[in-house]
Amino acid sequence: MSHNSFGQLFRITTWGESHGKAIGCVVDGCPPGIPITEAEIQAELDRRRPGQSRFTTQRQEPDQVKILSGVFEDDRTGGPVTTGTPISLLIENVDQRSRDYSEIRDRYRPGHADYTYDVKYGVRDYRGGGRSSARETAMRVAAGAIARKILPDVTIRGALVELGGIAIDRDRFDWAETANNPFFSPDKEAAKKWAAHLDEIRKSGSSVGAIVEVVAEGVPAGIGAPIYGKLDQDLASAMMSINAVKGVEIGNGFEAARIRGEENADPMRAGNDGRPRFLSNNAGGVLGGISTGQPVVVRFAVKPTSSILTPVPSVTATGEEVDVFTKGRHDPCVGIRAVPVGEAMMALVLADHYLRQRAQSGSQT
Amino acid sequence: MSHNSFGQLFRITTWGESHGKAIGCVVDGCPPGIPITEAEIQAELDRRRPGQSRFTTQRQEPDQVKILSGVFEDDRTGGPVTTGTPISLLIENVDQRSRDYSEIRDRYRPGHADYTYDVKYGVRDYRGGGRSSARETAMRVAAGAIARKILPDVTIRGALVELGGIAIDRDRFDWAETANNPFFSPDKEAAKKWAAHLDEIRKSGSSVGAIVEVVAEGVPAGIGAPIYGKLDQDLASAMMSINAVKGVEIGNGFEAARIRGEENADPMRAGNDGRPRFLSNNAGGVLGGISTGQPVVVRFAVKPTSSILTPVPSVTATGEEVDVFTKGRHDPCVGIRAVPVGEAMMALVLADHYLRQRAQSGSQT
């Protein structure tokens, strides 16, 4: 049992505080022989990196990842491959500005973990949220880049589908579009509306929430497990473990509770490959905790950034009443940078289940 | 790693198929000295038992639980208490009617795990869904009854807050009402509407979904863990592991994605006990994965029963196209009986985190 590890067979353990010396991750259980380079991991990290548009925090972290172990040159190719031993990843913290945080040392920021950490531990690194900072998610993205490499035929993509209550138009959904705007929006028009809305939000010292959708295509049928190792259960756990996430749904999710059985059923017809062909995907690619072969679809709700310029009543560690507002550099919508994090979590869950599948299924030993 | 276990320190392992000889559960990690009787467990099971109204399946399972180990008479009180060793619970299956299922042996019921189990395992007990049947949840309720006993000051209650798209009126929310109608509805008026609606649904051979809300009051601040042992993460995992659940949310959940930072923040004032007093509970009692001392609030969406009289296109194991409809005895809304199951999962998650808390926190060894 570890409170800082995720996954069973493909298992990550992250460590580090927002304003400590470094943050890092140990990836254990990665099969040997997988080609991987620092550059490939860096490419994923760069998608999450702050400071890339006016809509994310201006904190300048190059987030330069180093591989410290577990990768060695392959005899045959000469290129670096995993060796089956633990892969240690490290990012040094460089733009820390701890002074920004000194004044909130004793005041509990509403919506943050300041109070709950204090109650639980009695001591904490208060600088920038310490361990509870979303900075930890950089290591998820780094580990996710490795996880993707063991899912050769799976395409994992994420998109923002709603921001500040403004949803995309599903008819305009275009994955290619997500690379063309600072919101990972699959809908060009929505991106424009969001830009205008977020400019206003930022100026007013407020923040907004968002909904992220992550889709994995190419997952074969039969991945997952019944009862307490369900694929959708692990996805719910994965997404709810991301900072600021308050809800998760699979397939049509909460909508399923509002339609009838015959509407919700995904009819099947005979497929060309001898397998059933589903005519719809309300299930989001999972039945009984096991993948159907359809795209695996998960959505999660991200609450509005808790660090805002607008003062909110709060108390100090010694019980004094204060108004708290945050002058630091913060994302007006943390949901945006949650998109690559959601993709990474999907990759981590799938990689883990792929390895489980190898171990436990198949009718022959 | 186990696909049939839940929890880390308070850990259950369930086994058994819907139409096998019995179903059962091993509860491991329960502290010693907790008074518990079969009657107490039975009382919880009876709340979930089928056949209690015309709105649930007419399958008649007495679901009589037996304690086979882990409980012994206490020297001091003479009454039965847990001994710290594993508690084995068993329910024999009596009303099996396997014949109902023979004809669906080879045809994949849409919305069920028939196809995915076949792909994964190549062999399955097809009778009544076998291992994938919601019958397994009886053992969750039984184990949850034990979990409740180690949470002496916590009140866990569940309610149906929406059925077939018809929501309760929050102003009429009354926990006492949940015992007065066959829906666990906290709103007397909603229960009437649901009865009428469900009669119609049942007659038309259809089914509807529902939304369940579970609330734990009395959970002290400081329960949970950061990063990958978050209380809300484990609740999401717990609820999503229940059959037919497609979405989970904590506190205001998806609604959080649609409001502004200052609306979503839960302001704090100084409390009488030296601890902060929260003025609202959008967070649902969890910040940074750790309890705040407010009620812990979780909601989950249950899809409409997949077993319906209305025919749905499907295929057989050998690829033949068929229309599937289910003549067996089924709940028109499985969400109703999911209420005690949701309560049980809340109890299991909290019991586990209580034990974790004892192990890992506090500034003194």
Add this chain to the structure above:
Amino acid sequence: MSHNSFGQLFRITTWGESHGKAIGCVVDGCPPGIPITEAEIQAELDRRRPGQSRFTTQRQEPDQVKILSGVFEDDRTGGPVTTGTPISLLIENVDQRSRDYSEIRDRYRPGHADYTYDVKYGVRDYRGGGRSSARETAMRVAAGAIARKILPDVTIRGALVELGGIAIDRDRFDWAETANNPFFSPDKEAAKKWAAHLDEIRKSGSSVGAIVEVVAEGVPAGIGAPIYGKLDQDLASAMMSINAVKGVEIGNGFEAARIRGEENADPMRAGNDGRPRFLSNNAGGVLGGISTGQPVVVRFAVKPTSSILTPVPSVTATGEEVDVFTKGRHDPCVGIRAVPVGEAMMALVLADHYLRQRAQSGSQT
């Protein structure tokens, strides 16, 4: 984490007390499609069953095992196969004679877990040792019978190689002989000496210890894992978890500490199959925690039975000084019946590592 589970991917959870209603085991993680019958499990149990000679306890337990879940008829063969779901095994306790134990309710039997359980738990089922009774090992043997079935090319055999300080003659070692005497002795002559010695021991109200050797042949090279998942580490854990075991060694074990590097090295020559051929097996088939392809050899020391007729000074739960001697029916040498238990533990460890191997190795995904 569970104190009553063993294994990671092939995982057993046992429950039950010596004089409770039943004992049982849940086997989780067994791949589907493995043919298994109650009779096959019973055959292994019968080898461990008490009362088969004058050298083991006269307690008459038929130890009749029932499979309650996880096994179903195979479509193709019609015979029972595992389904991939948890296999629940149960043995009812029939010859309990609880009255034998009433007088030791409050007195701590030296060498037993009476005192330590009382300190740890404050309450225990004292009848026959309750949970700490070696009766629990019946379930290991039952589960081991299933584990053997997923190791089709591995032969696991155990033998008693020393009893009461009298060792076998290695030159007379003959596996076939182990079935011909009540000691699992591979040396016919040693068996005769042991019979005479043990008759004397039994008459004098004493007991003796023994050393068990378990060998697995046919384990391919590459099974195990480095650092903390070592094959020999897991074997040490497995054997030390058996009641009354005080020492474990792999290959030449403690002898390795007494010879020189060049004597201890196992030289290699080129084998016919392109793999190294080892000229000796001091390593006991494991290097760096991973199997070499040679026989895996483990030995463990079993202390003399603690329940003896000879009085030993002790105290009661209330601190009174007493002399304790045991009139019940006990094995004069518990090491004998530990032989099938040792075999079962070898099978459980190997089955677990086989599944791990499938998941995590191989240079290709």
Add this chain to the structure above:
Amino acid sequence: MSHNSFGQLFRITTWGESHGKAIGCVVDGCPPGIPITEAEIQAELDRRRPGQSRFTTQRQEPDQVKILSGVFEDDRTGGPVTTGTPISLLIENVDQRSRDYSEIRDRYRPGHADYTYDVKYGVRDYRGGGRSSARETAMRVAAGAIARKILPDVTIRGALVELGGIAIDRDRFDWAETANNPFFSPDKEAAKKWAAHLDEIRKSGSSVGAIVEVVAEGVPAGIGAPIYGKLDQDLASAMMSINAVKGVEIGNGFEAARIRGEENADPMRAGNDGRPRFLSNNAGGVLGGISTGQPVVVRFAVKPTSSILTPVPSVTATGEEVDVFTKGRHDPCVGIRAVPVGEAMMALVLADHYLRQRAQSGSQT
């Protein structure tokens, strides 16, 4: 499940290869508020460090440890304390001399993991044994230094009790002596004999094995768990996971198999504190997997160093027959430096069981 983690609640995950950039460890589950400094950890590391006498390898590794996370200044004392978040420890590799190893890239060193790693993984960092190098044990010692801090009243000490077949004289056993000679010998005279013997061994290009004894005093009764969480089982696992260890015993160990029940029993008399006072400690402080309150005593056998100057027949990765001898800098007796490693493993096991004890015992919640 992780092949590179040890412990359940106090859990370490190590990473790194002998000649990679660095080695490291993540300690998860350490309670908050424990004072700890780099200097304290360094002090333990220095006891294990190579190059301190002519009897250990001349490799010069300063082994300078850095704490990268999980420790922060305490408000009250101003000194560094654990925060309850993961503690990341790192040691950079400086004296690597990779050239020493280039020629053994393809030849399997007898007694090493070269062949088994190649079979398992197909690729490995061959420099200095890579991941299988005993260099990994530095991180165990570092983590053990933290584990000791949460066992305030426990004294853990290790000693070499046999080297090259020459045992200490138990009558001369003096813990204070272990700090006065380069062997951790508790017997001054034995140390002299060992020095002479080892000089000869070293000159002849050979190596010898050794036996290490580790004793924990001050462990209260009631630590451990029955069946599969036994304290002695976890100690066996811990010690057998150390490189080159081939045998483990608890208390009188294998000797128990050679004496009678009445000799092996540890008699009890009434103690002054109301608890039993044991008159002997054959059990090594553990009964039924749970501590008795007596010293916990474990011994383990370390095989002779496999890297020797004497040529041993072997093969190459391509099946060529060669004679292998090792010119690098190696310990003639790796058992010596295993002493602090054994102490560290004892500390890690006890720390883990202390936390488990807090979680799961006590008759009151």
